[in-house]
Amino acid sequence: MTGTVWRPSAAQAALESRARQLAYVRGFFADRSVLEVETPILGRHSVTDLNLDSVQADVSAQGVSGGWLQTSPEYHMKRLLAAGSGPIFQVSRVFRDGERGRRHNPEFSMLEWYRPGFDDQSLMSEVGDLVCGWLGCERPRQLTYREALLAYAHLDPFDVSDHQLRRRCEEWLDPIQLADMSRDACLDMIMSFVVEPDLGRDFPVFLTAYPASQAALARTSECEGIRVAHRFELYVDGLELCNGYWELTDPEEQRRRFEADNVLRKRAGKPVMAIDEPFLAAIGSGLPDCAGVALGLDRLLMVKMGTQDIADVLGFPFERA
Amino acid sequence: MASYSTNEFRSGLKVLLDGDPCIILENEFVKPGKGQAFNRVKLRNLNSNRVWERTFKSGESLEAADVIDLDMEYLYTDGEFWHFMLTDGSFEQHAADAKAVGDTTKWLKEQDVYTVTLYNGAPLSVTPPNFVELEVVDTDPGMKGDTAQGGSKPATLTTGAVVNVPLFITIGEVLKVDTRTGDYVSRVKSS
Numbered sequence: 001m002t003g004t005v006w007r008p009s010a011a012q013a014a015l016e017s018r019a020r021q022l023a024y025v026r027g028f029f030a031d032r033s034v035l036e037v038e039t040p041i042l043g044r045h046s047v048t049d050l051n052l053d054s055v056q057a058d059v060s061a062q063g064v065s066g067g068w069l070q071t072s073p074e075y076h077m078k079r080l081l082a083a084g085s086g087p088i089f090q091v092s093r094v095f096r097d098g099e100r101g102r103r104h105n106p107e108f109s110m111l112e113w114y115r116p117g118f119d120d121q122s123l124m125s126e127v128g129d130l131v132c133g134w135l136g137c138e139r140p141r142q143l144t145y146r147e148a149l150l151a152y153a154h155l156d157p158f159d160v161s162d163h164q165l166r167r168r169c170e171e172w173l174d175p176i177q178l179a180d181m182s183r184d185a186c187l188d189m190i191m192s193f194v195v196e197p198d199l200g201r202d203f204p205v206f207l208t209a210y211p212a213s214q215a216a217l218a219r220t221s222e223c224e225g226i227r228v229a230h231r232f233e234l235y236v237d238g239l240e241l242c243n244g245y246w247e248l249t250d251p252e253e254q255r256r257r258f259e260a261d262n263v264l265r266k267r268a269g270k271p272v273m274a275i276d277e278p279f280l281a282a283i284g285s286g287l288p289d290c291a292g293v294a295l296g297l298d299r300l301l302m303v304k305m306g307t308q309d310i311a312d313v314l315g316f317p318f319e320r321a
Numbered sequence: 322m323a324s325y326s327t328n329e330f331r332s333g334l335k336v337l338l339d340g341d342p343c344i345i346l347e348n349e350f351v352k353p354g355k356g357q358a359f360n361r362v363k364l365r366n367l368n369s370n371r372v373w374e375r376t377f378k379s380g381e382s383l384e385a386a387d388v389i390d391l392d393m394e395y396l397y398t399d400g401e402f403w404h405f406m407l408t409d410g411s412f413e414q415h416a417a418d419a420k421a422v423g424d425t426t427k428w429l430k431e432q433d434v435y436t437v438t439l440y441n442g443a444p445l446s447v448t449p450p451n452f453v454e455l456e457v458v459d460t461d462p463g464m465k466g467d468t469a470q471g472g473s474k475p476a477t478l479t480t481g482a483v484v485n486v487p488l489f490i491t492i493g494e495v496l497k498v499d500t501r502t503g504d505y506v507s508r509v510k511s512s
Contacts (some may be wrong), residue, residue: 100350
């Protein structure tokens with residue numbers, strides 16, 4: 001290992017395919033007059049999400065210090081949208097502490113884009129164009145979060161009791177480990193252990209209509225008497241490729257969600273994140289009605305190359321970097 | 322004792338689980354983009370040799386097990402214990418019981434070096450090198466002219482191990498044997 005550790009873990013063919021993929025993406029958006037932008041990777045704020053751990057940077061210049069490597073370029077891109085950028089896309093490196101596995105690397109390539117005037121349905125259609133145009137796959141079909149859990153795990157996420165959910169998770173965890181697991185964490189577990197591995201096997205699948213508690217930055221609405229989030233994820237061959245929202249534009253609701261996140265972070269013993277006030281000010285000044293999506297380019301390349309290991313498409317995964 | 326959090330899990334790590342020393346064989350990280358992360362871990366219980374599958378929430382931790390692999394020379398057995406000595410010049414000796422030595426007894430040759438795994442300072446297991454060289458003490462008479470044939474016969478080695486060997490092997494010859502499979506590899510030129 002020590003003798004070859006300087007070498008890239010990806011084959012030359014994967015590096016060449018990566019370059020073609022990047023050219024394809026840029027061509028796709030040029031054809032649709034979506035402007036390519038660059039926003040900071042190093043920001044003074046980062047996200048409040050309970051399950052995203054930002055990498056802290058220790059930067060000091062001109063009396064300003066601190067900083068975080070961004071987990072996604074979302075907040076800066078929404079500030080551009082609020083300033084009147086029109087449709088924009090970005091290819092950037094993003095960072096998430098602790099994430100390393102066959103599908104994860106703490107640094108990865110994200111394609112993120114925003115479409116003023118689009119809703120989740122029209123953006124899903126565009127994601128389908130981009131992904132199918134590159135992979136040559138069948139058009140994605142839609143499955144609601146509820147339908148997926150009913151079909152694969154035989155439980156209704158909106159009806160199952162907390163007690164039943166915990167009992168279900170005892171397949172993998174001791175009651176002691178489960179004691180502090182939230183309802184959403186239990187659902188995450190069933191989703192990733194039972195549902196995901198089979199999702200998108202025969203044809204790509206958009207998972208839609210997430211529980212409102214998992215809305216993140218998506219707007220919510222009533223659907224058949226249940227409050228759901230206008231959030232979607234695309235799965236191909238059991239691999240989660242993207243996460244998109246019909247974006248929340250209400251600054252007060254946004255602030256409430258940040259504060260609620262921080263309560264959960266504190267309870268979990270994680271650092272409380274300072275709220276990104278310039279971002280909230282931008283939303284307050286008027287984020288245009290829009291939909292946005294973040295798509296993992298390394299994973300898209302994994303599907304293209306037919307590999308199960310992200311190291312096969314990365315020049316240098318973290319342990320070699 | 323130190324402990325390891327899920328971020329530090331990797332194959333080869335030795336940890337305590339349910340009071341038993343275990344070695345991590347596989348560590349799979351599972352996480353929905355915005356959701357809770359889990360580590361699905363395969364461990365071998367070093368006491369029972371059983372493989373366990375366990376799931377941990379990201380952020381959980383396990384106590385480190387005081388398990389260390391050391392090179393030791395095999396000295397002798399008194400029938401109850403097998404005695405080994407560190408090869409680092411300290412002459413420090415350790416006595417392994419039958420459970421620790423296990424199947425390795427059939428590959429033990431005095432003065433050869435083995436990997437002895439200590440748990441809390443006491444031998445937990447003894448691992449032979451992948452290849453050992455042992456003399457044949459008993460086998461049917463050699464059959465010259467059969468060298469090209471595929472036939473085989475059992476041969477008993479000095480340690481009592483019985484391996485299948487080609488028909489041309491005779492008593493007194495030294496053989497190279499793969500301890501992982503128990504297969505004959507080749508004859509060793511006597512020096």
